[in-house]
Amino acid sequence: MFTYTLRRLLLAIPTLLVISLVIFLLVDLAPGSPASQIPLTVPAEVRMRILEAMGANEPIHVRYLLWLKQFFVVEPLVWVDATFGTAFSEGMQRILSWQSRSPVFDVIVERLPQTLTVVGMAYVVGVLIALPIGIYSAYRQYSWFDQIGTFVAMVGFSVPTFFTGLVLILVFAVNLGWFPSIYNTSLRVTDWESFVAQVRQMVLPVAVLALYNASQISRYMRASMLDNLNQDYVRTARAKGLRERVVVLKHVLRNSMIPVVTVIALGIPTIFGGAIITEQVFRVNGLGALLIGAIQASDLPMVQTLTFIFAVLIVIFNLIADVLYGLLDPRIRYD
Amino acid sequence: MRLRTALMGACATAAMALPALAERGSDGNVNILYSQAVSILNPYLSSGTKDVEVSSLIIEPLAGFDEKGNLFPRLAAEIPTLENGGVSEDLTTITWKLKEGLLWSDGTPVTSADVVFSWQYCTHPEGGCAQAARYEGVQSVEAIDERTVKVTFSAPKPNPYSAFVGSTSPIIQKAQFQDCLGAAAATCTAQNFGPIGTGPFRVTEFKVNDVVQLEANPHYRDPEKPAFATVMVKGGGDAAGAARAVMETGEFDYAWNTQINPELQAQMKAGGKGQFVSAFGTLVERIEMNLTNPSPSLPEGERSTVKHPHPFLTDARVRKALSMAIDRNLLVEVGYGEAGRPTCNLVPAPEIYASDNTDCLTQDIEGAKALLEEAGFTPGPDGIRVNADGVRLSVLYQTSVNPVRQDFQALIKQWWNEIGVEVELKSIDPGVYFGGDPGSPDTFQKFYADVEMYANNFDGTDPEPYLAQYLCDKIPGPENQWQGENINRYCDPAYEALVRELAQTRDIAARAELVKRMNDMLTKESHVVVPLVDRGRLSAHSNTLGGVVLNVWDTELWNVQDWYRIK
Amino acid sequence: MPEAAAARRKLVEVRDLRMHFPIYAGLLRRRVGAVKAVDGVSFDIHEGETLGLVGESGCGKSTCGRALLRLYEPTSGSIRIDGREIATAGFDTLRTLRPIMQMVFQDPQASLNPRMTVGSIIGEPLDEHTRLSRREKQERIHELMDAVGLNRAFANRYPHEFSGGQRQSIGIARALALNPRFIVCDEPIAALDVSIQAQVVNLLEDLQARFGLTYLFISHDLSMVRHIADRVAVMDLGRIAELAPRDALYEAPLHPYSQALLSAVPEPDPNAETRRRRIILTGDVPSPANPPRGCNFSTRCPRVMPVCREVEPAFREVAPGHFTACHLHDPAISQTAGTAAAPEAKSTADTHVQQGA
Ligand SMILES: Nc1ncnc2c1ncn2[C@@H]1O[C@H](COP(=O)(O)OP(=O)(O)O)[C@@H](O)[C@H]1O
């Protein structure tokens, strides 16, 4: 397993380099220019000088190599310096956002907490409600519970989040006034009151995303349970005279969890990707909103860095999912 | 219990009885929402309106514009004029005097050195200053004494109120920014995110493209202001959501630029928590006529250049007919509601500059048809007009992707079809259309279409540079990487003469006459520019927020120091 | 042998067992009918004997076996094992009864939980039903592995690491863990290589001898059943067509269905083999969801009589220990209509009788 993981990691390096080049070309060749953000009242010469100062008009290979150096050399050094108080990165140019002229990584680090709290929490909540629903739906297939679960999952999966978000805002923020419609990212949880405020402001965005996640995962859980419930080993377990709870939770669930766990692991990078729409609707301003804002403003360094980080996360979590599968399922052996 | 309520009531009445502007910071917190989030708090590094406006809470220029477009002193003791001797007779210098006892938010005094530095900062050749145009024509800025600066222009400047005037050219602190000149500007993240200023508030927390937290500046020059102790400026989302947060949920006190369709405006008003405020500036949605031939059959590099005049748009009658066929009232009703009004002017404001040109406001389909007949275009078998030389009235009409613009395109296409003009529509991603990439065929400057639509305005109150865009040597073309501003490829010696005259006229009434004259030449006389809608600014504020005066000539937050809570 | 078996005590008594699976259809998934997988079967199994249960695939053998052990909830009928009622026992009672009845499944791979080691698979019933210490449990697991011929060292391996025969041995060891008296073997060798089948059957016989086990041996392999069973029941579409001591059945099957089935079995004796006449059945195989009126075999029976399409034949003892459900052997009917029935059958059921290959 260890050599397998190591081999996969080594193989990932050239893959990621190619991905970085492809992303760079895609982002760069995509239509749009940072100049479109400059109002028409700004004269042409001034525009040119603004772009020059950004480095936006350098040739593409120069910019790509510079980005590679900044991403793989400068930023890690900055991190080392920050951790150990050294000064390796002094005088080196970090990756700067064209919008804010500030280091891209600082912005990402600033955004990470709110994305993880809201989107991450939604994922956790989604998984936590999906699993029991999936399990019970499968156990009582075609019961009322299952039928309602199927319907809700279909709705949650097919109705876009901007719509559910808007509906929730109209009902719970506008009409009932129970929850805020706008997320306050500078709220600090220091006491009970601020904790309650934090929970209240998380309710709507988390609900929207959790519904979406739960509908997906509960389907996987249900399907996987159904696959296993009809297996002979379940009959064996019953024949052993085990309690029904043990049969379902120990035998069936454990086996059904294998594919579900990998699906859950594969979904984790999407947490870091943020929830573009939901973040936008509730102004959570996490990584998703950062990405979409950067795309709209043609902030190439930001878009490039974010998408590349997502690519790395996807590669890593694919590996994690594979390794988990190997750990959970004794039938699978690597090497 | 009852006693306590009574006591509290008494306290509340007592509090209300006190003068409304009692004390700095007595009104707690105010929440402001910008649907475009703030990226940076240094207007010299960003031309984005949202960045400039929110920065204006912190840093200020010497003088600003009020809601009527009149100049008023901010850091300056008074506005220098010819009369008070602040502006030299030959119009080549202007001398500003700072107010006495001004302090930065860190408690250090504001001096003329800071003003000089601000000029140096923005005009550094490697800095890429976004507001460099504010300092155009400035030869030098000298500190005469601690509180006096003299700005010298390289040529007589009838309008000397450009440098250090308005929120786009604020004074920054020399001590804070002196290591940030030129190429170093971008590395000064801490400075760009937390400038030390003289404005009513100072930054306590800044999250890029998300939120700015501010507190009252303890060294603000008016000891009683601002009434609010803290400000939160949240960013992101869309205009409709921003309007909702003020008008329907009441979570926010002020929402910037809540440009939404008229139907939604009405619906939100019913929420009862706030109100919309609108004001009109110089932003005009217009159709530009291409006087050169954009035909794809021409070799690349010659399309839409002066080498090839347009086959039929060079005929003023055709242009006029196209303008006459448009019902501008309907366009406003469909697209803007309260936030727009029909206009025939390129310069719709300030009032003294606005021409009384209203001929275009009534649609005249029959008149347009007659005019086309007169120009020799008669309907062909398919209903599209053709002239004797076989020139067909067929136009490609481009604009950016935007729901209102697509509505406009559809309506106008219908009217033009009615008068026998064939219309092909094209909508381009705004990032490309306004991106200015010389390699792209789809920029508005390249104008590979017969007519195109967008909105433009001018900075401040002086239309001179705006009208000077229509000079022959500002025509975009391959020789200048398509960077000129004379989009229509308009070239008229009579107009050029007026531009020169305006540059030398300092009497305001005479200037106004010239501006109107030039406006009329471009619009009702030639119909090279076909104005459609004078687009106002629509913002929303809650019913409990007092003191809001919408200003389109400067930052919308221009008088935030006077805002207060209505109790 | 049959006489000896008859003398023994009845361990399993099944009376009129029915197992109907509901069919749901439509938008609201309403119940529209039932698959009558087992539709009124009755038989006894004596202590220490092996009852073979044969029949075509889909005739309800597995369902019958599973229902016997209450792995399904039977629709009606009674099942008594060792004098205790199984069919209606409450869940807790049932759990305490589990140790005496066990099952060996057809697919050894599918019947073993892939995420459990062999040791825990075999040991799990011990956790559930005994209070053995860890040591004792370990000892018992090893004992069982020895009994089925598995290397003790493999206790920590997972099922997928074994061959098919070994896996079936694991399944058998697991079934033996609680000292059962009755084991349903549901086609225990059908999924195995021919070379291994004999080993497993020998193991089963061996264990039967050692522990005095009683088997219900389900199979569609008639030769194997002939080898292992003392008595044999022939099942057709949810019902038992014929039940008789092994030799009686193989030598002189009474029910036309049994005759047809047995005609396909190769004879070990070459002389007999050349004489064997294979009966090929034609006509529709009815669906258990919609069985025909009267006799289930009436659509395919070469000797069908009008009465067969009307009246369901009773399951009666026609010779000592030899039961069949066929109107041909109903004295009341065969006397009046028996002679006329045969020729008519030929024309209506379009039956071929041909020389065996
Ligand atoms: N769980 C079930 N639900 C519905 N029908 C079933 C179920 N199990 C078996 N059946 C049906 O019952 C009939 C008998 O099946 P089975 O007992 O498996 O036959 P055999 O083991 O003799 O091949 C078949 O028609 C089968 O489709």
Ligand SMILES: [Mg+2]
């Ligand atoms: Mg079967």
